[in-house]
Amino acid sequence: MAKLTLKERFKKSTSGSGESAKAGKFATSIFRPGSPFRKGYTDSPRNRSYVVMNNVLYHLHPVKVKRHGVRLSYTLCLGGMSFFLFIVLTITGIWLMFYFRPTEMAYADIQALQTSVAFGSLVRNMHRWGAHLMVLVVFLHMSRVFYHGAYKAPREFNWVIGVILLFLTLFLSFTGYLLPWDQLAIWAVTVGGNMASYTPVFGAQIKFGLFAGLEATTATLLRFYVLHVLFFPFIIVIFMAIHFWRVRKDGGISGPL
Numbered sequence: 241m242a243k244l245t246l247k248e249r250f251k252k253s254t255s256g257s258g259e260s261a262k263a264g265k266f267a268t269s270i271f272r273p274g275s276p277f278r279k280g281y282t283d284s285p286r287n288r289s290y291v292v293m294n295n296v297l298y299h300l301h302p303v304k305v306k307r308h309g310v311r312l313s314y315t316l317c318l319g320g321m322s323f324f325l326f327i328v329l330t331i332t333g334i335w336l337m338f339y340f341r342p343t344e345m346a347y348a349d350i351q352a353l354q355t356s357v358a359f360g361s362l363v364r365n366m367h368r369w370g371a372h373l374m375v376l377v378v379f380l381h382m383s384r385v386f387y388h389g390a391y392k393a394p395r396e397f398n399w400v401i402g403v404i405l406l407f408l409t410l411f412l413s414f415t416g417y418l419l420p421w422d423q424l425a426i427w428a429v430t431v432g433g434n435m436a437s438y439t440p441v442f443g444a445q446i447k448f449g450l451f452a453g454l455e456a457t458t459a460t461l462l463r464f465y466v467l468h469v470l471f472f473p474f475i476i477v478i479f480m481a482i483h484f485w486r487v488r489k490d491g492g493i494s495g496p497l
């Protein structure tokens with residue numbers, strides 16, 4: 241085979257050749273140039289440095305940043321604020337775990353936390369208001385992305401990851417709402433669980449799985465606690481990592497309309 245110039249090789253490796261073309265649009269939207277999964281990548285010193293510079297793990301900061309990408313008026317830093325709020329919620333949440341038991345003592349623990357623990361009220365309110373704020377900020381971030389048309393190619397895969405992040409944020413909010421074990425929490429979750437029971441076909445099973453029974457009891461509290469402090473945070477961290485990695489892989493922040 242005739243030797244290709246670097247320009248031709250680059251063109252070939254970015255034009256959807258080889259496996260990725262066969263795999264179709266869906267796979268190419270996930271595995272873009274620079275990905276080790278992509279075929280047609282020749283081993284040369286230039287391509288090696290290209291791989292290193294484009295790999296988030298080898299080179300955390302992007303080599304190039306577009307001017308509008310760092311302009312506050314473009315992103316409003318809403319994605320960054322969503323992440324910041326998540327960090328605040330993780331730190332305050334771990335602190336709250338020292339004083340909270342997901343048992344019939346839950347309500348008393350919250351009362352004790354508010355009245356007899358140093359900075360208890362402050363940290364609890366930071367966690368509560370931070371959670372409300374995160375739901376709002378994530379929604380605003382999604383609206384900003386939509387307004388700028390940043391969901392379009394090549395960012396369609398990251399939009400899907402974003403939708404999953406939105407749902408995970410809502411699930412975290414919903415499961416945390418029961419934990420104070422007061423009247424507001426119990427009845428709010430009863431309403432939520434009953435709404436879930438109207439899901440077609442599996443409604444009754446979903447409600448049973450959610451409540452660990454037929455109504456909100458301390459078994460429900462334990463279930464929501466585990467989902468809130470372990471399961472959903474674990475999943476959301478994985479999806480956030482994919483989300484940030486994709487921003488880099490899609491060529492940084494989108495351009496203005």
Ligand code: HEM
Pocket residue numbers: 315317318319320321322323326378381382385388390391395398399400401402403405406409480483487492493494495
């Ligand atoms: C836990 C929730 C989320 C976090 C922490 C987060 C974080 C971020 C960050 C830090 C950025 C970089 C640019 C910016 O700050 O705007 C970004 C970009 C982006 N996010 Fe999110 N995000 C979240 C939820 C969502 C949701 C719900 C969607 C859409 C359904 C979404 C879709 C996108 C897209 C498409 C981009 C690329 C935007 C562009 O290039 O202009 N994200 N995200």
